Amino acid sequence: MKLGEGVEAAIHCAATLASVAGNSTMPGAALAESFGLSPSYLLKHLNQLTAARILESVPGPAGGYRLARAAERITLLDIVLAIEGREPAFRCGEIRRNGPVKLDASAYIKPCGVNAAMLWAESAYRAVLAETRLSDIVAEYAAEGDPRAFAASCAFVERHQRPQKSNPTKQTPARS
Amino acid sequence: MKLGEGVEAAIHCAATLASVAGNSTMPGAALAESFGLSPSYLLKHLNQLTAARILESVPGPAGGYRLARAAERITLLDIVLAIEGREPAFRCGEIRRNGPVKLDASAYIKPCGVNAAMLWAESAYRAVLAETRLSDIVAEYAAEGDPRAFAASCAFVERHQRPQKSNPTKQTPARS
DNA sequence: CCTATTACAGATAGAAATTATCCACGATAA
């Protein structure tokens, strides 16, 4: 059982975007640089987050990414599912039916007990992830992490974030 | 996040072996036939279970596999870890250190909060698996499953299990 | 002692998923 490296990248990027001010954005290239990742590949993951409505993207120069909603309303489960997909880790192949003794389908109405047990365990996993909000990660980082690292991170965000005109996706335009 | 197919095979095989009598054994080829699996590949997984002391193997004709201990003392976690390995699913690459701003190692004494959160979730997953015993799986199958399937499975075991002389690994030889 | 059966270890190969790069395209701020 393994998680792709994209999950780590996605969480860290989302956490970074959490400290972007207001409706400003941060380019994907800056995020990649911030973690020493391949820009072209990271964009794929950011794209998955955008498709899952965890991030919003703004095209054009001065464009980039920002959170689609408050960090309090984004959980680690949201991110993990966006990157890894929603299918359970254990996929029941119903191998109990594949033996030499062929019974008709009516003998297998009950779902496989092995499958049920594995899915039950995974639901516990997901429940814990669903309880952890992105804001918790950020808060823990600010409180427990090394001040130097936190300051460096904030400075990096400060340097690369770019203000937007308006319209954080369907918000009151508030135009003059 | 995906589990290999070997996990499903391993659990079903272990469950099957749980109903072989006494210190009798069942050949790997019979187990493979029982689930329509490739014999040569299944042996790899059975081997991993043997290395993890979940199964015992007896070489030679009339040889095969049996549980290394009572089904009550084998958990799904034992089997999953034996097949998938003991490393956690989330592997922290410490990408927070890889940015353009280089801080010395003293800034990263605290473990990564993202990593901690992911490992915490996985520990919940493992805890549930650790609570599920192989005997539970078998009991549930006997009680809830279709009687025909259960009977067919028992008959198959009956037909392929083979009694052993003695010595279920370091037991009182009890020789005449 | 001989033979057949079985587990075991290693090499190997094919399939599939993951990781990574590149380019053409549309959007848009300056």
Added chain:
DNA sequence: TTATCGTGGATAATTTCTATCTGTAATAGG
């Protein structure tokens, strides 16, 4: 108009998973 940026597709490199085959050691039975 131009340069910057996200999007999507095509593609390739790498790794992991799945599967097979070989030879070797162990051993029950004749």
